[in-house]
Amino acid sequence: MKAHFGTGEDEWARFAAHWQDLAQDRYAAERGTCRLRRYGQFTLTPATGSLAQLPDTPFVQPDGATPSTRTPTGTSPPLTDAFVADPLLHSIVALLGHVAGALDSAACWIAKVHPFRVVARAGGEGQPTPEGRHRDGMTLVSSLLVGRNNATGGRSTVFAPDGPELLSATLAEPASLLLSDDRRTLHAVSPIRPLDSSRPAHRDVLVVTTLIPA
Numbered sequence: 001m002k003a004h005f006g007t008g009e010d011e012w013a014r015f016a017a018h019w020q021d022l023a024q025d026r027y028a029a030e031r032g033t034c035r036l037r038r039y040g041q042f043t044l045t046p047a048t049g050s051l052a053q054l055p056d057t058p059f060v061q062p063d064g065a066t067p068s069t070r071t072p073t074g075t076s077p078p079l080t081d082a083f084v085a086d087p088l089l090h091s092i093v094a095l096l097g098h099v100a101g102a103l104d105s106a107a108c109w110i111a112k113v114h115p116f117r118v119v120a121r122a123g124g125e126g127q128p129t130p131e132g133r134h135r136d137g138m139t140l141v142s143s144l145l146v147g148r149n150n151a152t153g154g155r156s157t158v159f160a161p162d163g164p165e166l167l168s169a170t171l172a173e174p175a176s177l178l179l180s181d182d183r184r185t186l187h188a189v190s191p192i193r194p195l196d197s198s199r200p201a202h203r204d205v206l207v208v209t210t211l212i213p214a
Contacts, residue, residue, distance in 0.1 A: 001144065001175040005091050012174065015088045016146050019117050019204040023077040033127035034119040040079035044097040044109045044210070051090050051111070053079075079113065089113070092144065093208060096179075100140040100210040103181055112138070114207040120151065120192045121200050128154060128189035128203065135161075138182040138209040143189075145171035151201035155190040171205070182209070 002012060022036035041054045056078040083089060093111050100109055120126035143156060157168040158180045166185065171178060180187055194201040 001092070001177050004095070005088065007088060007175070011088060015086055016174070016204065018080065018083045018086065019115060019146055021080055021083075022115060022117050025076075025116075033130050034121065035126070035128075035130070036117040036119070037076060038079045038083070038115050039076035040084065040113050042093065042111045042113065043213075044093060044111045045107070046094075046097045046101050046109065047107070049094045049097075051093055053084055054110075076114075079115075083115065092206070096140065096142055096208050096210060099142075099179060103139055103183075104212060106212045108213060109139075109210045110213050112209045112211075114209075115146075115204075116207060117202050117204050118154075118192060119200060119202045120194055122194060123197050125153075125191040125193045126201070126203070127191050128205070129187075133159060133186045133188040135186050136182050136209050138211045140210045141180050141182045141187065142208045143171065143178045144206040144208070145174055145176045146204040146206055147174050148172070148192075148203050149201060150195050150199050151192045151203050152195050153190050154192040154203045157188055157190070159186040159188070160184075161186060 022038055025035040025037045040056065043052045043054060044050070093113065097109050097111065100106070116128070118126040118128045148154070155168060155170045156178050158166045160166055161184065169178065192201055192203050
């Protein structure tokens with residue numbers, strides 16, 4: 001992804017710095033894991049590449065989502081203004097809009113944007129997907145690795161709806177991107193643990209999901 005966008009190390013470091021300004025995810029905390037996040041949604045017009053932020057609304061999974069993934073309303077703090085204005089975010093979401101167009105035809109998409117940090121405390125573990133194997137009720141689901149620190153694990157797996165594993169990979173290099181057709185697959189991520197058990201670990205990802213407006 002860095003090569004695709006011509007992103008230099010300074011630009012990537014600026015983008016990654018947004019993950020220092022996330023807030024506690026109460027949904028994950030209630031399930032025994034430490035996850036930080038923010039959330040916002042945009043309209044995306046693939047023909048022009050235009051991206052427009054929608055008003056802040058609580059995150060609610062669509063009807064096609066696995067029931068266990070439904071996040072209680074009011075638990076997702078909004079994106080910061082600095083993150084919304086970052087040109088690399090706009091480039092990433094515009095690219096994902098074109099990819100979604102390969103799965104379905106739409107003049108406009110809704111893009112739901114989730115920066116996540118999963119934390120494993122010293123000697124413990126962190127759960128990127130505390131809900132387990134699931135579907136988000138979208139068209140396209142993407143996970144972009146922003147960075148890892150002192151972390152092992154965090155293996156992403158995509159499954160067929162009837163159970164067989166289709167793909168499994170650990171996003172280890174920053175700017176690695178995993179895409180899946182959410183209409184036809186399920187996905188999950190294994191726990192992370194500290195490489196050095198005396199120190200905490202974290203894994204930062206940008207999850208963007210797209211769907212056609214109702």
